[in-house]
Amino acid sequence: MSLQKANEGGLVLLGCGRMGSALLKGWLEAGVDPKAVTVLDPHPGDWLKMLEGKGLRLNTPVAKAAVCVLAVKPQLIEAAGDLKALGGGNTLFVSVAAGSTLAALEAILGAGTPVVRSMPNTPAAIGQGITALVGNAHCEASDLDLADQMLRAVGQTVRVESEAQMDAVTGVSGSGPAYVFHLIESLAAAGEVQGLKPDVAMKLAVATVAGAGALAQSSTESAAQLRRNVTSPNGTTEAGLQVLMDDDKGLPVLMRQTVRAATERSKELAKGAEG
Numbered sequence: 001m002s003l004q005k006a007n008e009g010g011l012v013l014l015g016c017g018r019m020g021s022a023l024l025k026g027w028l029e030a031g032v033d034p035k036a037v038t039v040l041d042p043h044p045g046d047w048l049k050m051l052e053g054k055g056l057r058l059n060t061p062v063a064k065a066a067v068c069v070l071a072v073k074p075q076l077i078e079a080a081g082d083l084k085a086l087g088g089g090n091t092l093f094v095s096v097a098a099g100s101t102l103a104a105l106e107a108i109l110g111a112g113t114p115v116v117r118s119m120p121n122t123p124a125a126i127g128q129g130i131t132a133l134v135g136n137a138h139c140e141a142s143d144l145d146l147a148d149q150m151l152r153a154v155g156q157t158v159r160v161e162s163e164a165q166m167d168a169v170t171g172v173s174g175s176g177p178a179y180v181f182h183l184i185e186s187l188a189a190a191g192e193v194q195g196l197k198p199d200v201a202m203k204l205a206v207a208t209v210a211g212a213g214a215l216a217q218s219s220t221e222s223a224a225q226l227r228r229n230v231t232s233p234n235g236t237t238e239a240g241l242q243v244l245m246d247d248d249k250g251l252p253v254l255m256r257q258t259v260r261a262a263t264e265r266s267k268e269l270a271k272g273a274e275g
């Protein structure tokens with residue numbers, strides 16, 4: 001229903017890099033008409049040029065839009081000022097930029113502009129992202145529904161109660177895929193140390209993380225119970241987990257430090273954006 005709104009009223013995407021292109025792919029797959037879309041990006045790739053042939057507008061002036069999605073780097077969010085003529089009320093703005101606050105975005109786009117701040121993640125590229133979102137005081141329920149629908153085209157969504165939670169969301173799920181990819185790298189490297197060939201170790205590590213993630217997603221059992229299900233008394237897993245779950249230098253300690261560092265960086269980006 002809401003994507004129909006984007007189709008009818010027009011959709012603008014500012015910045016079509018990793019995240020912007022994942023979103024655009026999801027919207028097109030969900031039925032958004034390329035003719036309804038304008039993409040603003042200084043170096044459009046072949047895919048965008050191919051879509052231009054299907055009616056998508058590339059780097060053309062925008063007179064009106066139902067929704068504008070901001071997917072430039074936080075340090076370049078001022079570029080949203082190019083769309084200021086659409087601010088003030090009729091167009092919904094949805095930002096995915098880390099640490100760009102609703103107040104900073106509203107200051108760029110003009111008072112009274114409905115703005116949604118969101119934080120997706122890169123599994124959006126295959127429709128398996130998760131995005132948290134929160135709107136400013138000018139968002140009606142229908143604005144939040146539109147933003148939700150746009151973001152659900154690339155995976156799941158959660159609404160957070162307050163903007164203050166977006167920094168922690170960024171530290172957990174926005175940056176989280178990188179932690180998991182590093183887990184894959186580390187698991188494979190550790191397998192090599194135990195004598196596995198690199199390609200075999202990597203295949204085992206990727207399939208293990210993918211399979212465990214899919215099981216955690218589909219199971220009614222908690223992650224803790226799924227972990228216990230692997231762990232035979234006095235078996236191999238128990239020996240491994242004694243190291244990983246160490247109170248002083250195990251994964252919980254390291255993960256707390258990791259998420260804290262990413263969360264703090266999100267707060268710093270917000271301070272920079274607000275000068």
Ligand SMILES: NC(=O)C1=CN([C@@H]2O[C@H](COP(=O)(O)OP(=O)(O)OC[C@H]3O[C@@H](n4cnc5c(N)ncnc54)[C@H](OP(=O)(O)O)[C@@H]3O)[C@@H](O)[C@H]2O)C=CC1
Nearest residue numbers: 015016017018019040041043071072073074079097098120
């Ligand atoms: N990557 C991730 O995991 C996630 C990223 N985000 C957020 O998404 C946003 C984009 O990140 P990501 O996609 O990774 O970054 P990318 O660098 O891949 O994409 C940004 C795009 O914006 C383009 N661009 C630069 N200047 C302008 C401008 N003035 N007007 C329009 N477009 C411009 C860039 O072009 P060029 O490269 O030619 O300069 C590039 O294509 C960031 O704010 C980030 O915080 C949010 C969640 C996860």
Ligand SMILES: O=C(O)[C@@H]1CCC=N1
Nearest residue numbers: 097098170174175176
């Ligand atoms: O690293 C970053 O700043 C962005 C935001 C979350 C994931 N990537």
